[in-house]
Amino acid sequence: MACMVDSAFIQASEHRPKVSILEAGGIPLIDLSTLNSSNSNSPEALSGLVAEIGAACKDWGFFQVINHGVPLQLQERIESAARKFFALPLEEKRKVRRDEENPLGYYDTEHTKNVRDWKEVFDFTLEEPAFIPASQEPHSQEFQTLNNQWPHYPPEMREACMEYARGVEKLAYKFLELISLSLNLPPGRFKGFFKDQTTFIRLNHYPPCPEPQLALGVGRHKDGGALTILAQDDVGGLEVKRKTDGEWVRVKPIPNSYIINVGDIIQVWSNDKYESVEHRVVVNSQKERFSIPFFFNPAHSVMVKPMEELLEENDTPKYEEYNWGRFFKSRKDSNFKKQAVENVQIYHFRVTK
Numbered sequence: 146m147a148c149m150v151d152s153a154f155i156q157a158s159e160h161r162p163k164v165s166i167l168e169a170g171g172i173p174l175i176d177l178s179t180l181n182s183s184n185s186n187s188p189e190a191l192s193g194l195v196a197e198i199g200a201a202c203k204d205w206g207f208f209q210v211i212n213h214g215v216p217l218q219l220q221e222r223i224e225s226a227a228r229k230f231f232a233l234p235l236e237e238k239r240k241v242r243r244d245e246e247n248p249l250g251y252y253d254t255e256h257t258k259n260v261r262d263w264k265e266v267f268d269f270t271l272e273e274p275a276f277i278p279a280s281q282e283p284h285s286q287e288f289q290t291l292n293n294q295w296p297h298y299p300p301e302m303r304e305a306c307m308e309y310a311r312g313v314e315k316l317a318y319k320f321l322e323l324i325s326l327s328l329n330l331p332p333g334r335f336k337g338f339f340k341d342q343t344t345f346i347r348l349n350h351y352p353p354c355p356e357p358q359l360a361l362g363v364g365r366h367k368d369g370g371a372l373t374i375l376a377q378d379d380v381g382g383l384e385v386k387r388k389t390d391g392e393w394v395r396v397k398p399i400p401n402s403y404i405i406n407v408g409d410i411i412q413v414w415s416n417d418k419y420e421s422v423e424h425r426v427v428v429n430s431q432k433e434r435f436s437i438p439f440f441f442n443p444a445h446s447v448m449v450k451p452m453e454e455l456l457e458e459n460d461t462p463k464y465e466e467y468n469w470g471r472f473f474k475s476r477k478d479s480n481f482k483k484q485a486v487e488n489v490q491i492y493h494f495r496v497t498k
């Protein structure tokens with residue numbers, strides 16, 4: 146059969162999406178209303194919530210939250226700006242395109258594991274500007290300044306994006322506390338790592354795909370940062386690899402909810418108590434889909450290693466420490482174009498005995 150999608154998008158047969166879909170009935174759904182109500186001081190309510198989050202991180206690495214306290218209006222504004230921006234002609238979008246010097250802005254040729262993704266994206270950082278190392282070399286002391294590139298249209302783009310990012314940031318810090326508590330650490334244990342954070346937010350647009358059985362919106366991957374807070378529209382397509390049996394299960398869209406997942410850094414901090422779980426995005430031939438991940442990332446200077454307090458007697462760190470900035474830089478460079486080798490993964494830092 147003649148193929149309607151370019152060969153760069155075609156997944157190896159073992160990674161292609163399934164025709165039948167398993168709905169993830171199992172992904173934990175957590176109600177955060179206790180955080181935002183007068184009950185928030187009740188120790189019982191808080192410890193119940195902490196236990197739920199701990200179990201979700203351990204069993205799934207993924208969960209959905211409702212009653213999260215981020216105003217719906219922030220969500221509506223950024224989604225509307227994203228729809229207007231992606232509807233522009235390609236030449237307009239390319240005026241703010243990402244290039245080898247600046248990894249922020251518009252981009253439609255991202256590769257995940259060296260296969261092209263069926264999507265276009267717009268990236269911006271929460272801190273303006275943000276800093277990352279200028280090179281992946283271990284001894285380089287030079288920094289690169291990341292500046293957001295804002296399009297002229299829609300005119301509200303910058304404000305809609307930044308207000309959304311600031312709203313979700315508050316929620317991200319709450320999760321950091323709850324996750325710390327669930328590991329029996331003080332609530333503020335991780336906070337200092339996020340001063341001068343490299344957090345970025347991505348607007349994803351997945352256009353309809355004529356052959357959705359051959360390509361993926363995003364190929365299977367784990368998120369490299371600490372924590373991801375994802376908003377998705379009502380189309381659906383995100384699939385999570387279930388820990389119990391390795392099956393791909395679909396995350397059901399729930400209005401005004403977020404999907405939270407543990408990234409690689411929390412896996413390392415927790416010395417594998419929590420795992421960063423593989424996920425991917427399936428596209429479809431009928432409907433376009435929009436999603437907005439908030440990638441909560443520490444400062445580039447942070448050295449990531451298992452928390453000493455979590456190492457019990459006879460328990461040794463499972464990872465060598467690594468520098469977040471260089472990891473991030475190396476990921477950004479490798480996603481920019483197709484490469485011959487696998488990009489950096491945390492298992493490269495795993496201690497082998």
Ligand SMILES: O=C(O)CCC(=O)C(=O)O
Pocket residue numbers: 347349363368375377382383424425426436437438
């Ligand atoms: O669009 C989605 O549902 C998820 C996207 C994703 O996993 C990513 O951008 O890292």
Ligand SMILES: [Fe+2]
Pocket residue numbers: 366367368424
């Ligand atoms: Fe992801």
